[in-house]
Amino acid sequence: NLLSLLSILTFNRFLVSVVGQSKLLCFDIPVPHKLRLLQDSASEFSMNGESLSEQNGFHQIAFHYKTNHHLIINTKSISYRNGQDNVEFLWGQEPTQYNTDSVSLVVLENEMNVTMGNIGVVILSHKKDGVKFLWPAIWQYSKDANLTGVLGKADISYEETEGSQTPTLKIKDKEVKTSLETVSDYRLHSTPVRECWLVPFQAMMEAEISDFTVTQL
Incomplete structure (x- = not known):
């Protein structure tokens, strides 16, 4: 058909x-894919996203900053580690904020604000036809940053x-x-x-x- x-x-x-x-x-861009969504080599920042076949958006997005900051966001939960702390968040929980060493994480009901150095990204959690997916929106970056991705x-x-x-x-x-x-x-x-x-x-x-x-x- x-x-x-x-x-x-x-x-x-x-x-x-x-x-x-x-x-x-x-x-x-055809799905499925694993993509380098955003990278700033000068500040050692990167954001990658993975999509599944036959689905909107991304089911997992990963941030890496410097050598030790790693943030993994999927449609169910959020995991952050920096070599000392391992922090877990859930979508839909009470608004939560976490700050450390030029990294700020704010988890709201269906969005997460991520700031790493000079780069700020909002990850939105959407639901369509009963299926959850993520989508990134860049809201802040240094004007002289040489962004790729x-x-x-x-x-x-x-x-x-x-x-x-x-x-x-x-x-x-x-x-x-x-x-x-x-x-x-x-x-x-x-x-x-x-x-x-x-x-x-x-x-x-x-x-x-x-x-x-x-x-x-």
Whole structure:
């Protein structure tokens, strides 16, 4: 049955805001995958995420900071260790805060605020069709940080090309065929539906998906 095949989720769709443009860009990455979501080599920070086949978002996200800070978040629980403390949190418990050595963790009912050095990320816990999943939203980073990773592309820009039959954008001096799609924005709890120009991953990132995959979280 073609309809049931189409309804099986085969990718995660990521949104990218573009300065000066009303429409966002978006790109797809097939699931399942283990991805380097964000990395700042200078501050020894990295965030990786693992997705399962046929499911939205991520079922596990891992943070590493310096040599000794490790945070593993999954859809059931949260585990943090720093060489001295091992701390466990549960989703849905009373709001909890934990601070140590330039690391701040705040666990709320269905989101977790993580600050490590100059980088701040919110991990949102969503539920769709009875299945829980996680989604990261970056809210703070140093402007001079050289961020890499799937979510690290901060300087992207585009222009709409007039007059072509297929909608076309100009990205990095290259013409890229596109289509206008709608996508749920999981970076917010309200998951508003937004319009975005869907572009190939390679055109956006100037790299292959395999360049962003990791063998372990």
